[in-house]
Amino acid sequence: MNTTALIRPAWTPATIALMVLGFVVFWPLGLAMLAYIIWGDRLDGFKRDVNQATDGFFASCKGRGRHARGRHGGFGRTGNVAFDDWRDAEMTRIEEERRKLDEMREEFDGYLRELRRAKDQEEFDRFMTERKRQRDAGEPRPNEPKSGPTLLDD
Template sequence: MTTLAAPSNWFRRAEQWLDGYGKPAWIATMVLGFILFWPIGLALLAYMIWGKHMFKSSYRTSRAIGFAGQSSGNSAFDAYKADTLRRLEDEQAAFDAFLTRLREAKDKAEFDQFMADNRKRHESEGQAAPSLD
């Protein structure tokens, strides 16, 4: 006693199972569909694009992002979390500034080395070294 809703039910369960594993599962299924019989892979690709499976974020990603802004209900923990996130952001900004200074120092050292080599080359050729002034 099967009804016409049975294939739809099977399809929905398969869709939910693939959604549970995210985009890699959808892509692997599509590739497998192309390997087995190319119209199956093509149909899966079309379904992924038009069904927005290819471009939406997975449940796990949206849950992890949402965790940072949610209140736990415990004010002490929320204060600790906010303080820790603020400290991490400050450390990230300080580290980015450090990397910028490091790159600038490296660039300056390379430029100074180039200018010194250029002066030596011009002096050995008996020419006056060009000046930046």
């Protein structure tokens, strides 16, 4: 049995004929065939890379969260015990640092909320004292029309 394919990514009579036919029927088909002839030899590596990426993505989707990934955080054992122990210790240290940073961020967010609340309270108190002062002095409020004759009072 012949092990070579009739349509392979090379300049063979069959691929040239398909390319010309593709351009005649619908030009994107001819362009696709030309791309296959030129870059088709890289297709196997591209397919392998895409398959590895999708396999890795769906494997990570299978077990969401740190607990589902197990003790090694999603990484398998390398066979080097010293390296695996060092990596586990580093991952634990990094997770602890992440937890501390998250706590500090929450504290800072709380501080900012309290600061905004205090500023808003100060502005509101200032507005209320100004309003009370204007009422006591008999001054009209900013949105209230001034009393007195107008053009419509004929």
